[in-house]
Amino acid sequence: xxxxxxxxxxxxxxxxxxxxxxxxxxxxxxxxxxxxxxxxxxxxxxxxxxxxxxxxxxxxxxxxxxxxxxxxxxxxxxxxxxxxxxxxxxxxxxxxxxxxxxxxxxxxxxxxxxxxxxxxxxxxx
Numbered sequence: 375x376x377x378x379x380x381x382x383x384x385x386x387x388x389x390x391x392x393x394x395x396x397x398x399x400x401x402x403x404x405x406x407x408x409x410x411x412x413x414x415x416x417x418x419x420x421x422x423x424x425x426x427x428x429x430x431x432x433x434x435x436x437x438x439x440x441x442x443x444x445x446x447x448x449x450x451x452x453x454x455x456x457x458x459x460x461x462x463x464x465x466x467x468x469x470x471x472x473x474x475x476x477x478x479x480x481x482x483x484x485x486x487x488x489x490x491x492x493x494x495x496x497x498x499x
Contacts, residue, residue, distance in 0.1 A: 397458065400417060452470045
């Protein structure tokens with residue numbers, strides 16, 4: 375079994391595309407126009423996994439539930455990524471910090487996408 379993608383609905387396509395492509399580095403791989411929405415697949419070129427952005431023709435009042443937690447992305451250097459975050463006008467939900475693991479630590483930070491979905495950033499070891 376191979377994981378392919380997760381889908382999220384977006385309220386502002388342009389803001390979401392900027393966030394996921396310019397900030398996080400995903401690449402638009404394909405799109406499909408359906409009767410009631412347009413789908414945009416954004417690909418992680420390292421793993422091949424995708425996030426599907428769904429832009430509905432009629433926007434409902436989207437609300438984040440309490441079941442979904444976050445997407446996680448690895449970055450080579452959290453300090454360098456933080457410069458990019460701030461230069462693009464984004465702010466962290468939780469600034470970079472060291473999370474203790476059994477016998478180790480993991481450096482992480484959290485921010486939110488334009489629709490309030492949490493994104494975890496993990497610094498590569």
